[in-house]
Amino acid sequence: MHSPTHLPDGETALSVSEITRRIKELIESAFGYVHVVGEVSNAKLHTSGHVYFTLKDEHTQIRCVMFKSSAAKIDFAVEDGMKVYARGQLTVYDRYGTYQIIVRDLVDAGKGDLQMAFNELKKRLEKEGLFAPERKQPLPAFPQRVGIVTSPTGAAVRDIIRTARKIYPAVDLVLYPVNVQGEGAKGDIAGAIADFNAYGEIDVMIVGRGGGSIEDLWAFNEEVVARAIAASEIPVVSAVGHETDFTISDFVADVRVPTPTAAPTLILADYVEARTQLGLSVRQATRAVTGMIDRHKRFIDGLRTRYGLRSMSDRLAAQIKDIEEAARRVERVMKAVIETEARCLVEAAGRLERFASARVDAERGRLATLAGRVDALSPLSTLKRGYSVVTRGQTGEVVRTYEQIDAGEELRLVLSRGGAVLRVENVEEVNAYERIELRRLDEED
Amino acid sequence: MKELSFEDSMKKIEEIVGELEKGDLPLEQSLKRFEEAVKLARACNKKLEGAQKKVNKLIKTGEAEFELEPFEEPEEE
Numbered sequence: 001m002h003s004p005t006h007l008p009d010g011e012t013a014l015s016v017s018e019i020t021r022r023i024k025e026l027i028e029s030a031f032g033y034v035h036v037v038g039e040v041s042n043a044k045l046h047t048s049g050h051v052y053f054t055l056k057d058e059h060t061q062i063r064c065v066m067f068k069s070s071a072a073k074i075d076f077a078v079e080d081g082m083k084v085y086a087r088g089q090l091t092v093y094d095r096y097g098t099y100q101i102i103v104r105d106l107v108d109a110g111k112g113d114l115q116m117a118f119n120e121l122k123k124r125l126e127k128e129g130l131f132a133p134e135r136k137q138p139l140p141a142f143p144q145r146v147g148i149v150t151s152p153t154g155a156a157v158r159d160i161i162r163t164a165r166k167i168y169p170a171v172d173l174v175l176y177p178v179n180v181q182g183e184g185a186k187g188d189i190a191g192a193i194a195d196f197n198a199y200g201e202i203d204v205m206i207v208g209r210g211g212g213s214i215e216d217l218w219a220f221n222e223e224v225v226a227r228a229i230a231a232s233e234i235p236v237v238s239a240v241g242h243e244t245d246f247t248i249s250d251f252v253a254d255v256r257v258p259t260p261t262a263a264p265t266l267i268l269a270d271y272v273e274a275r276t277q278l279g280l281s282v283r284q285a286t287r288a289v290t291g292m293i294d295r296h297k298r299f300i301d302g303l304r305t306r307y308g309l310r311s312m313s314d315r316l317a318a319q320i321k322d323i324e325e326a327a328r329r330v331e332r333v334m335k336a337v338i339e340t341e342a343r344c345l346v347e348a349a350g351r352l353e354r355f356a357s358a359r360v361d362a363e364r365g366r367l368a369t370l371a372g373r374v375d376a377l378s379p380l381s382t383l384k385r386g387y388s389v390v391t392r393g394q395t396g397e398v399v400r401t402y403e404q405i406d407a408g409e410e411l412r413l414v415l416s417r418g419g420a421v422l423r424v425e426n427v428e429e430v431n432a433y434e435r436i437e438l439r440r441l442d443e444e445d
Numbered sequence: 446m447k448e449l450s451f452e453d454s455m456k457k458i459e460e461i462v463g464e465l466e467k468g469d470l471p472l473e474q475s476l477k478r479f480e481e482a483v484k485l486a487r488a489c490n491k492k493l494e495g496a497q498k499k500v501n502k503l504i505k506t507g508e509a510e511f512e513l514e515p516f517e518e519p520e521e522e
Contacts, residue, residue: 142452152502158519161500170492173500175516199503199511274455275493281458282486288465289479295468 017094024092027099031090034101036062037109040082051078055086055101063100064088070104075213083109105244107214114214118221121248125223130230131251137235139255140203142270145172147205147234149192152177156210156239156260164264168271171264174202180209185219190228197232205232206263207249208239220247229253239263389414393421402427451492454485 014022038055045051049068054061064086066078078084088103107115125131146164150156152175164171176196178188189207196205207229209217219225220240229236229252238253239260250256257263390399393410405411405427413420449457461482465475501513 142450142455144450147503152516153519161518165497168493169495169497172498174513175500175502177502177516195503195505195511198509271451271493274451274489277455278458278486278489278493281462282483284462285458285465285479285482288462288468289475292465292468292475 016097020092020094020097023097024094027090027092034088034090036086036101038062038084038086040078040084041080043078043080045078053078055084063098064103065100066103066106070106073211073213074106075215076108078106085109114218114221118248121221121223121226122251125226125248125252130226135230137254139235139237139267142274143171143203143267145174145202146264146267147196147202148173148175149178149189149196149205149207150175150209150260151180154180154210156208159210159259159261160206160239160264163261164268167264167268171268180219181212181216186222186224189219190222190224193225193228193232193236197234200234202234204235204237204267206237206239206260206267207253208237208260208263209241210260211242211245217241217245217247220249222248225249226252237263237267390422402429448488449485451489454489458482458485458489 036055038057038061041054041056041061043051043053049071051066051071053064053066055064056062066074066088070088071078085107086101086103087105087107088101090099090101092099129135148157148160150160157175161173164173176192178192179185180189193205193207196202207220207225209220217240220238226248229238229249235255236253238247238249238256239262240247240249241259243258246256255266257266391397391412391414392399392404393412396412397404399405399411405424407424407427409424411422411424413422461478464470464478465482468475470478500516500518502516504512504514506512
């Protein structure tokens with residue numbers, strides 16, 4: 001729609017929109033934020049709250065507009081003939097093809113002496129070394145008690161309290177209420193900083209206030225306040241006004257933050273970190289302990305396997321009594337260990353709570369399985385698997401080898417459920433063929 | 446026993462995690478240390494998630510003498 005139109009002779013004509021767009025782009029990127037001094041004329045307060053005026057000198061003039069939000073921040077009426085410093089954005093208003101300054105901040109040049117005083121003090125204190133990086137104290141790690149020097153009624157104190165609690169609800173906040181503007185403010189603030197040092201029971205302090213005009217913030221540009229901050233043995237965080245406001249306090253303090261809200265965010269940053277770290281540590285600890293339990297269990301598993309295997313070969317050698325003993329022994333050893341472990345795990349389960357309860361449940365399940373395997377090795381289970389015990393009728397001694405038996409003798413057979421009385425017809429040594437068969441069975445087992 | 450500061454608790458927890466990961470301690474003792482770490486972590490967590498403390502204001506009552514008094518917080522806008 002706004003693309004260049006090609007004329008028959010090859011020349012290109014720009015649309016009005018296009019040339020205006022290019023001018024706007026060029027001017028706005030070339031100037032951006034400007035600082036202009038001039039005299040106000042044609043000042044008009046619109047019903048919308050915006051202030052329109054022209055800035056001029058002897059030769060020329062420039063249009064200015066101050067929107068309601070910016071106009072609300074200045075504490076004087078913009079009147080014709082007034083000399084002002086205007087800061088703002090140079091913009092092109094494409095609708096009328098005009099340029100203007102959108103003024104964000106306006107200073108009565110009649111009060112320019114404030115700026116001069118600021119510059120003078122800043123230069124002097126800087127020369128004295130009060131702003132030197134090596135004078136800056138580090139902020140304490142994990143501060144518990146935070147002092148606040150500010151007005152008890154402003155937005156600043158509310159913002160600081162709210163933000164601090166959001167990060168670390170258990171923080172102890174101690175307010176030293178002061179006037180932050182007007183007569184006596186500088187004395188109040190300096191006194192409060194000194195008093196906090198005399199009191200001593202805070203880890204760090206915030207000194208500041210919310211946004212306002214240069215006059216409103218002036219107390220924080222006073223030498224007595226700067227000296228109190230410099231003398232403070234407790235680290236001081238300066239939190240004055242908005243992002244763009246710089247005060248002498250900011251330069252002297254150990255740390256400057258752009259707004260009061262930013263102060264607790266910086267001071268309590270360790271607690272934000274701690275949230276993540278705590279979760280991590282508990283997971284690490286849980287992993288280490290469950291790993292330890294796992295290792296113990298593998299050790300027991302090893303025991304079970306060893307004893308289990310020996311039982312098998314003993315059985316095949318017809319050493320039923322030995323099997324019984326071995327099985328009982330394994331059972332005893334394992335039950336003792338399992339009981340200890342289970343007790344530990346039950347305790348641990350209580351300790352772990354929500355952090356690792358799922359994990360412990362799994363461990364308990366594995367222990368139950370293990371206990372089941374122990375049962376499987378008990379003599380009763382052996383009988384259930386089809387093996388039997390033979391005892392001599394009179395003495396009740398367990399028959400292990402054929403030499404114990406005489407032909408015609410009465411033997412008792414013990415099965416898993418019930419038993420029988422047997423009469424021996426014939427006794428013979430197992431022949432070689434049968435031995436091989438047995439060995440094969442052994443290996444299959 | 447006096448309650449450990451947040452910072453000391455964090456250090457202690459780190460120390461215990463180190464011990465547990467090394468795995469030199471017997472099981473029973475490990476579980477005791479583990480319990481200690483979890484207890485500390487819970488106390489820290491309670492401080493991070495728990496109830497807000499009241500704000501006090503510092504009142505000067507004499508030369509280098511101070512008292513704390515509850516501060517009436519301004520109403521939210």
